Amino acid sequence: MNAFKRRLTPLALAAAALVATTAAAAPALATGAPAVHAAATTQSAVPIGAFGLDTAALDTAVGLHPGDRAGGQLARVSTPDQIWRGSSSDAFTGRPISPDAHFHVGSISKAFEATVVLQLAAEGKLDLDQTVQYYLPGLLPDSYQPITVKQLLNHTSGLPDMQAGIPNPTTDQLIAEHLDYFTLDDVIHSSLHPADGSTPPLHFTPGSKQEYGSLGYRIAAKIIEQVTGNSFGDEVTSRVIRPLHLNHTSVTEGDTRMPRPALHGYAIDSTGRPVDVSEQGDDATAIISTAPDLDRFISALFSGRLLAPEQLNEMFAAPLDSTGNPLRYADGSDCDTGPAKGTACYGAGLKSVTLPDGTVLWGKTGHDIGYASGVFATRDLKLRTVYAVGTSTADNGGSPAVANRLIAALLTPPQAATPAH
DSSP: OOOOSOOOOOOOOOTTSSOOOOOOOOOOOOOSSOOEEEEEEESOOOOBTTBOOOHHHHHHHHSOOTTOOEEEEEEEEEOSSEEEEEEEBOTTTOOBOOTTOBEEOGGGHHHHHHHHHHHHHHTTSSOTTSBHHHHSTTSSOTTSOOOBHHHHHTTOSOOOOTTTTSOOOOHHHHHHTTTOEEOHHHHHHHHHSOTTOOOOOOSSOTTSOBOOOSHHHHHHHHHHHHHHSSOHHHHHIIIIITTTTOTTOEEOTTOOOOOSSBOOOEEEOTTSOEEEOOSOOEETTOEEEOHHHHHHHHHHHHTTSSSOHHHHHHHTOOOBOTTSSBOBBSSSSSSOSSTTTTBOOBOSSOEEEEOTTSOEEEEEEEEETTEEEEEEEOTTSSOEEEEEEEESSSOTTSOOHHHHHHHHHHHSOOOOOOOOO
16 A cells, blocks of 8 residues: 555654654755744733743744744644734745644644543443453454553553554655545554565563554554444544534544645655645544644643543553553653653653753644644643644654744743833
């Protein structure tokens, strides 16, 4: 089958950013002075911890800067007293981008999916400690050790990468296939049963380490369908999207259309030409949303509107080893900053990030061809952030520079005006 558009790799977070990974060199398409199209709603600039919203700094942060590798970007920052929303113009068309534009959320969908699995657990419809082999007999190779549902959610399953062993597609291949749609069966079968007939081994004994991956979440989505008799999209819609009135959020299920207004994503072909890849097929777990909807989702999730305390705690619980100590991360590619460097930083569907001042954010990043995004908040919801970038490079694992600039703006309180003499 064709190469998947989304090859999600572990994300290493830098201390001063929501997300920061090393990205391959790419054309710096944003040049000149920052182009900012910002709209802010301000009630008062009351500092929340270290966060007093400097709207001018945030406006500058969201604009396109030289070297951003972005076609356009938007962001939203909220505190209990203040909402700021801003966006750049499109680097290729020059048109302003709505701060409320739609975009592909990539692996932010894992937070939605984990919510559904935990709801089903609370209802007694599945057991987090039961195995994949029990719910989906014959799906995993016989050589695999038992893997529990909880291990799928907290990235301790040891499962191989999606389509392990298949060379990364070229940008031209990604562009040519961006309208293709892949079912859960497509993704799972091609990953566990490569065309060469080999069986990709587990990376480690299930439960012994943590390693971020996406195959486990495709299998968890298949379990959702198995125990409910409904599609993944139907369950997410009925349990999360519709109750929260996320009117601009949808599980695409192969619908390639991009709602308007849209943040356009781009890929640069081998001739250097930018290709709009906003419309794409993706796979059965793909979600399109907006910054206001993601802000509403994370607010409802953290405040307990979607999950009872026992299940919600699973999302914030990094796994422990047999002695009660934090589990080690598999390598140095992720969970590599902060005081707990080298230990597990993912709960069920969420990841923790510690900022330089000690503030801990929880949330999720996402990448699709042409898109990079993130939604994070403090657990008490005193700070909430959403960003989305329409990338202009095929390297979708890289951190958008706007995420770093937003955090820098948030960590620097607004300067008081100098009194006139």
